Amino acid sequence: MSREELEKRFQEKIDAEIKIEPKDWMPERYRRNLIRQISQHAHSEVVGMLPEGNWITRAPTLRRKVALLAKVQDEAGHGLYLYSAAETLGISREEMIEQLLSGKAKYSSIFNYPTLTWADIGAIGWLVDGAAIMNQVMLTRTSYGPYARAMVRICKEESFHQRQGYEIMLTLARGTEVQRQMAQDALNRWWWPALMMFGPSDKDSVHTAESMKWKIKRKTNDELRQQFVDVTVPQAEYLGLTIPDPDLKWNEARGHYDFGEIDWEEFWRVVKGNGPCNHLRMKARREAHEKGAWVREAALAYAEKRRQRQQQKAS
Amino acid sequence: MNKDWPLWEVFIRAKNGLSHKHAGSLHAADAQMAIENARDVYCRRNEGVSIWVVESKYITASDPEDADALFEPAQDKIYRHPTFYNLPDEVKHI
Numbered sequence: 001m002s003r004e005e006l007e008k009r010f011q012e013k014i015d016a017e018i019k020i021e022p023k024d025w026m027p028e029r030y031r032r033n034l035i036r037q038i039s040q041h042a043h044s045e046v047v048g049m050l051p052e053g054n055w056i057t058r059a060p061t062l063r064r065k066v067a068l069l070a071k072v073q074d075e076a077g078h079g080l081y082l083y084s085a086a087e088t089l090g091i092s093r094e095e096m097i098e099q100l101l102s103g104k105a106k107y108s109s110i111f112n113y114p115t116l117t118w119a120d121i122g123a124i125g126w127l128v129d130g131a132a133i134m135n136q137v138m139l140t141r142t143s144y145g146p147y148a149r150a151m152v153r154i155c156k157e158e159s160f161h162q163r164q165g166y167e168i169m170l171t172l173a174r175g176t177e178v179q180r181q182m183a184q185d186a187l188n189r190w191w192w193p194a195l196m197m198f199g200p201s202d203k204d205s206v207h208t209a210e211s212m213k214w215k216i217k218r219k220t221n222d223e224l225r226q227q228f229v230d231v232t233v234p235q236a237e238y239l240g241l242t243i244p245d246p247d248l249k250w251n252e253a254r255g256h257y258d259f260g261e262i263d264w265e266e267f268w269r270v271v272k273g274n275g276p277c278n279h280l281r282m283k284a285r286r287e288a289h290e291k292g293a294w295v296r297e298a299a300l301a302y303a304e305k306r307r308q309r310q311q312q313k314a315s
Numbered sequence: 316m317n318k319d320w321p322l323w324e325v326f327i328r329a330k331n332g333l334s335h336k337h338a339g340s341l342h343a344a345d346a347q348m349a350i351e352n353a354r355d356v357y358c359r360r361n362e363g364v365s366i367w368v369v370e371s372k373y374i375t376a377s378d379p380e381d382a383d384a385l386f387e388p389a390q391d392k393i394y395r396h397p398t399f400y401n402l403p404d405e406v407k408h409i
Contacts, residue, residue: 300320
């Protein structure tokens with residue numbers, strides 16, 4: 001079959017909502033695009049553990065501590081589901097880790113911002129996980145089977161993340177004046193980076209058109225961003241906190257909130273590696289990988305020893 | 316020695332009475348570690364009562380390219396389905 005014929009049949013399957021599975025024929029660009037997106041998503045889960053891990057030992061109560069621990073443990077699991085999905089496309093785990101550690105692969109820029117106070121843990125759960133969920137719910141219907149299945153599992157687990165974050169914000173917002181200010185300060189610092197999580201504006205997004213055609217994505221960056229603003233504004237109002245955007249207002253005609261322009265210079269600066277914590281995050285990942293090498297090797301040596309013993313017993 | 320841990324496929328029985336179902340995959344040094352990791356990765360919320368792991372390289376899969384030929388023989392055998400047989404409505408429990 002010619003390549004044109006194969007591509008035509010592939011697009012027909014996509015249009016008919018038939019999922020693509022690992023061994024099915026797929027255009028090379030579809031494969032590459034997916035590997036880029038899924039591995040980037042996996043790296044984000046893994047690097048995302050760092051800003052929150054910063055607060056595990058300082059959580060204000062045991063209840064908050066076990067919740068945060070469970071959340072960070074989930075992120076590790078989510079990274080693994082996603083790495084496994086990417087591996088079905090023919091890239092090895094080691095290659096992906098290498099791409100992260102060398103800086104070749106990206107991860108979500110949101111994790112390059114620091115977590116200065118306990119309220120940041122609330123803001124991350126509420127806003128960052130909220131934004132991530134919006135994207136991930138869409139991805140449960142993505143055209144690549146293993147990616148869609150990983151997303152279903154992740155979405156089921158993530159909903160507690162956002163609720164625990166909002167509960168932290170609610171407690172602070174109803175607390176003393178100092179606590180309320182702490183919550184407001186966290187919202188001030190996380191609001192715009194959270195909106196940036198949806199990526200560049202549609203007119204500047206190089207991957208959107210192709211991703212939509214192949215149903216890797218089902219909504220554009222700007223559609224998801226609008227959806228996020230629309231559901232989050234009333235949640236902020238309920239907290240009695242103010243979203244740091246003077247242009248934010250309800251547009252009756254559109255049935256959506258209008259909001260101000262994102263600082264795209266800041267967005268690209270952080271993407272390109274010059275955010276407040278890029279160096280710190282990469283340093284932590286590299287150290288963890290290097291310092292963990294002996295554990296990986298020891299586990300293999302132990303497995304080998306056990307295999308030999310069993311062989312001896314059998315003979 | 317190859318330094319990369321091999322890939323394993325994980326199957327989980329949600330509760331007794333149901334069969335094991337593919338849950339996903341993971342890397343582990345050996346079978347016991349694969350089971351321990353599967354517990355941590357795929358059973359954090361009471362998803363299972365039993366785990367099977369098998370190294371991915373031992374799974375033989377049919378080729379999707381051959382799917383048409385492989386499954387075609389079943390397509391025209393409607394007499395394998397109960398609705399193929401005409402029986403009067405008066406006949407009960409059949």
